Amino acid sequence: MRRSPLTFACLALVFAACSGPDANGSPAPSASAQDAAPQDTADADAEGPATGKPFATEVFATFNEPWAMTFLPDGRLLVTQKTGELKLFDPTTKATGDVTGVPEVDHGGQGGFGDVILHPQFASNGIVYLSYAEAGDGDTRGAAVARARLTLDGTGGALSDVSVIWRQVPKVTGRGHYGHRMAFSPDGRYLFVSSGERQKFDPAQDMRSNLGKIVRLNDDGSVPDDNPFAGKGKVASQVWSLGHRNPLGIAFDAQGRLWNHEMGPSGGDEVNLIVKGDNYGYPVVSNGDHYDGREIPDHDTRPEFHAPATSWNPVISPAGLVIYSGELFPDWQGDFLIGGLSSRALVRVEIDGENAREAARHDMGARIREVEQGPDGAVWLLEDTRDGGGRLLKLTPAG
Ligand SMILES: [Ca+2]
Numbered sequence: 001m002r003r004s005p006l007t008f009a010c011l012a013l014v015f016a017a018c019s020g021p022d023a024n025g026s027p028a029p030s031a032s033a034q035d036a037a038p039q040d041t042a043d044a045d046a047e048g049p050a051t052g053k054p055f056a057t058e059v060f061a062t063f064n065e066p067w068a069m070t071f072l073p074d075g076r077l078l079v080t081q082k083t084g085e086l087k088l089f090d091p092t093t094k095a096t097g098d099v100t101g102v103p104e105v106d107h108g109g110q111g112g113f114g115d116v117i118l119h120p121q122f123a124s125n126g127i128v129y130l131s132y133a134e135a136g137d138g139d140t141r142g143a144a145v146a147r148a149r150l151t152l153d154g155t156g157g158a159l160s161d162v163s164v165i166w167r168q169v170p171k172v173t174g175r176g177h178y179g180h181r182m183a184f185s186p187d188g189r190y191l192f193v194s195s196g197e198r199q200k201f202d203p204a205q206d207m208r209s210n211l212g213k214i215v216r217l218n219d220d221g222s223v224p225d226d227n228p229f230a231g232k233g234k235v236a237s238q239v240w241s242l243g244h245r246n247p248l249g250i251a252f253d254a255q256g257r258l259w260n261h262e263m264g265p266s267g268g269d270e271v272n273l274i275v276k277g278d279n280y281g282y283p284v285v286s287n288g289d290h291y292d293g294r295e296i297p298d299h300d301t302r303p304e305f306h307a308p309a310t311s312w313n314p315v316i317s318p319a320g321l322v323i324y325s326g327e328l329f330p331d332w333q334g335d336f337l338i339g340g341l342s343s344r345a346l347v348r349v350e351i352d353g354e355n356a357r358e359a360a361r362h363d364m365g366a367r368i369r370e371v372e373q374g375p376d377g378a379v380w381l382l383e384d385t386r387d388g389g390g391r392l393l394k395l396t397p398a399g
C-alpha cells in the first residue's frame with residue numbers, strides 16, 4: 001500500500017509520542033504532540049476487521065483535564081479535574097456545579113487532583129475519598145488521600161471534616177507516577193490505594209517507602225493488624241503488595257479478587273492479579289525495558305516475582321479501570337474495560353482464571369483517562385484533554 005507523506009508524518013508523530021518517556025504519562029511535550037493530532041490515521045485500523053463499534057457514543061459534557069469520576073446513589077457524577085477542582089455533574093439536566101472545600105493540589109506534570117471514590121456506606125455517612133498530589137518541602141511532592149464529608153445541594157456541594165489519612169513516603173522531586181487510584185474491598189472494610197514509584201525505580205522494592213506499592217488501610221486510614229507486613233515497620237505495615245511501577249487502575253472482580261493494571265516503561269504494560277504479600281518485580285524485572293535502551297530482564301527470568309496476567313508491547317498506556325457487571329453489554333460481563341492514553345482507545349480485556357488477554361480495542365480518537373459503569377449499565381468515559389476539551393462520553397449498545 002502506498003502511503004502519502006502526510007500518513008508518514010502521522011505515523012512518525014505517533015511513534016515518537018509512543019516511544020518517549022512520557023508516552024505512559026500525561027502532559028509533557030510528547031503528550032501535547034498527541035493531543036495536537038486529533039486525526040490519527042495510524043489508529044484508523046485499530047479495531048481490526050470489525051465493521052463498526054458495538055456501541056453508540058454520546059457527548060454529555062466537557063471538563064478541563066478530567067481525571068476520575070464516580071457515580072453517586074442519586075445518579076449524579078463526581079468528576080475530578082487535575083487542575084484542582086471537584087465537579088458535580090447531573091446527566092439528566094447536563095448541568096455542572098462545583099464542590100467547595102477541596103484540598104489544595106500540586107498541579108503539574110502528571111500530578112494534580114486524582115481519584116474520587118465513595119465510602120461503602122456513603123448513603124448514610126456521606127464520606128468520600130480523594131487522592132491528589134501534595135506539595136512538600138523544597139521541590140518535593142507526593143500523593144495523599146483525604147477523607148471528607150460531602151454535603152450536596154441542588155447543583156453543587158461542599159466538603160467538610162477534611163482529613164488526610166494517607167501519604168506517600170517519602171516525598172520526592174519530580175511530577176510523575178503518583179498512581180493514587182483507590183478501591184474498597186467488596187466487604188466494605190478495607191481501602192486499597194495504588195502508589196506509583198514516582199519515577200524513582202528502586203523504592204518499589206524498598207520497604208522503608210510506600211512508593212511502588214499497593215497499600216491496604218482501614219476506612220479511617222489506620223492499618224489493619226492482618227496486613228502481610230504488619231509489625232515490620234510503620235510504612236511496611238501498610239503494604240499489601242510491592243514491585244509496582246505506575247498503577248493507574250485497581251478493581252475487585254465478582255469473585256472478590258483484586259486486580260490492577262500498570263504502565264510499563266518502554267513496553268511491558270501489565271494487568272496483574274494482586275495477591276497478598278506478593279512482589280511484582282519492578283524494577284528488577286519487566287517485559288519492557290528502560291527508555292534509555294538499557295534492558296530490564298523479562299518476567300520469565302525471575303519466577304519468584306509474580307508475573308503479569310497479560311502484558312503489552314507496544315504499550316497501550318492504561319488509565320482507569322472498571323470490571324463490567326452491567327446488563328446493557330451482556331458480552332462484556334466480567335471483562336476489564338481500560339482507558340488507553342497513548343493508544344487513544346477503550347481496551348477490553350477478557351479474564352480466564354488467572355490469565356488475561358486483550359479481546360478488543362476500540363479507537364476513541366483521544367486519550368482515555370477514566371472508565372466508569374453507570375447505574376443502568378452504560379459505560380462512561382473521560383477524555384484526557386486540557387484547555388476545557390476533555391469530554392464526558394456515554395456508551396450504549398449500537399442500534
Ligand atoms: Ca472511577
Ligand SMILES: [Ca+2]
Binds near residue numbers: 289295296298
Ligand atoms: Ca524486558
